[in-house]
Amino acid sequence: MNFTKEEQAISKFLPQSEIIVLTYKEGITEYYKRLDLKVPLLRSLDRIHHIFEDQNTIQNIQIGLFKLEVLDYPINVFQEALLNAMTHRDYENQSSIIIKFYPEEIHIENPGAFPEGVNSKNIISHQSTPRNKLIAETFQKLKYVQRSGQGVDIIFKDMLALGKSAPDYTLFSNSVQLILRSAMEDIEFLKFITKEEEKHSTFSVQEICILKYIKSNKKISLSEAAEVAQVSNQSVQVILNDLIQKKNIIQREHRNSYMFTHRVYAEFENQIEYIKDKEFDEQKGEVMILEYLSKNEFITRREVERLCGFSSTTSKRVLKALRDKEEIILVGESKSSKYTLKN
Missing domain, CATH: 1.10.10.10 (Winged helix-like DNA-binding domain superfamily/Winged helix DNA-binding domain)
Known part of the structure; x- marks a missing residue:
């Protein structure tokens, strides 16, 4: 029924299939445009995409000799998010899908909870069954989606790879909200x-x-x-x-x-940070070893590995540094060797 051309039939039999699109301006809390869509889903997709494309600006990023054009939101990310809303929404819930276009964010509010078995801790990896299988299969046959499943992995991967913040999914009592942010953070x-x-x-x-x-x-x-x-x-x-x-x-x-x-x-032009991180860990390891020896007579290299979480190579280097500082001395040889505080 949702793919019929009879808009009156949709309003009569499936009023809850409505999609509301709100557009906001910078610094204004009230929306300045509202579009109520009680039309077949494919027509809704086209109308919403036109609004999306009008607001989806491009930023040029210099990478070596080349310029990379980066959209505020990758087109496939928004399409996956929109298709997910349509295929996973709870049509027994009388609320509408609400899409809010802000200057730097897109909010998609979807009636119903997460699909069965899905939660915020497995949303990337969990292969869910669409709540509305017929709609999902139709989208797939029409090549709107490449495969069955959530598509959430695409949303996460493409947003993060473009240096943007991770998609923000929030579960409310009777709806799920997705927030996409356009700012390039990294x-x-x-x-x-x-x-x-x-x-x-x-x-x-x-x-x-x-x-x-x-x-x-x-x-x-x-x-x-x-x-x-x-x-x-x-x-x-x-x-x-x-x-x-x-x-x-x-x-x-x-x-x-x-x-x-x-x-x-x-x-990342950050070699100094790389060295500082290693040095900080090794300095912290030295303190831990000396503290251990203040309570225990000896410590072995293996015990240093377990105590500090160091590799064998790092443990040897830290122990040598303490010996060079004359903080500890080596007792014994080979496999039986151990270290103790220098008197």
Whole structure:
């Protein structure tokens, strides 16, 4: 029924299929344009896309000798978000889909909760079943979507890869709201991803999420990577190994800690930060070792690895630094060697 050309039939039998589009101006809290769509879904898509395209401006970013044209919102991101709203909304709920165009944000408010099995902690990786399967299949047959599923992975990947903030999903009592923000928060990250994708195949959404986290937080643990990528520890270990071995983007710093390689820090023109991070960790490790030895007579290199989370190489370097400072001395040789405070 929703694809019929009879608008009167839609108003009569499916009034809840209405889509309301509101447009706002800078600094004004009230909308200045309102469009109420009680028309077939395909016609609604076309009308909404015209409004979207009128507001979707381009920013030119210089990357080496080339200029990259970056839209406020990638067209496929907005289309996926809009199609998700139509295929996953609860048509038993009498509320309308509401789309709000702000100068720097787009809000899509969708009646109903998340699809079954989906929550904010698995929304990227969970392959959901559309609440309205017939609508989803029709969109797929008409080539509006490339595959079944949520398409949320596309939304996250493309927004983050362009240096923009992550899509913001919020679950309310009877609706889900998605906020997309146009501001480019991290041009360095955009340039880095663009250059790397020229060398390698494109990154997965999980890889993008992990790399973005490291860019913002300098390091990531195994458990943090699993949480950010929304996959199991076992699965994320495979992803991390690929970023280490095949793409040479990250390195294992401690037993379960990962950071960018020196090459990547150089890409970000941030070699000083790279060195400072390592030095800070090693200085902190020295303090931990001395504190341990104030309560225990000896410490072994293996115990240093466990205590500080250092690799074998880093542990040796930190212990040597303490010996050079004459804070500790080596007792014994080879496998039986251990360290104690110098009197």
